[in-house]
Amino acid sequence: MNANKDIFSDETSASEQSDEDKSKSQVKREREALKELGQELSNLPIKQLQLIPLDDNTRTAIIDVQKMKKGAMKRQLQHISSLLRDEDETAIRLALDKISLPHRQQVKAHHQLEEWRDALVAGEDSIIAELTNHFNDLDRQYLMQLARNARKELKLEKPPKSARIIFHYLKDLQTQE
DSSP: OHHHHHHHHHHHHHHHHHHHHSOHHHHHHHHHHHHHHHHHHHTSOHHHHTTSOOOHHHHHHHHHHTTOOHHHHHHHHHHHHHHHTTSOHHHHHHHHHHHHHHHHHHHHHHHHHHHHHHHHHHTOTHHHHHHHHHOTTOOHHHHHHHHHHHHHHHHTTOOOHHHHHHHHHHHHHHHHO
């Protein structure tokens, strides 16, 4: 029985020692990162939360925090961060990245469309060649007419109707790809 006690005491001292090697600031940063991770997880819809590799107790605690008010929520997030210490943080973050990747791609595509539209409205003719190479079904004359109209509207301080049409036209071309 004494031998078993020594084995367990060696294991706990090894895990305690790894925490002792870290500074108080490092431990505090790690706890704060787990708290932020818990907050991020609590903002997920339940369907997406099911895709995250979590223990059932942790998942239940995260679902519960979504129904709480401010004070209770703060305490529950503290509890969740302590539960997350026992979870595989890398796997959780990978699953979160996988969930948010389509959204990031949509945002990137949206910004690209805005840049093209702004370049057309600004009168950068070189963008027409780039768009022709990028989109097979592009109607150059139609796009150039819209760009001229958008510049005229801008000059006369009218609502940017043609600029909006350019954006939607390019968006439609992009969805056809």
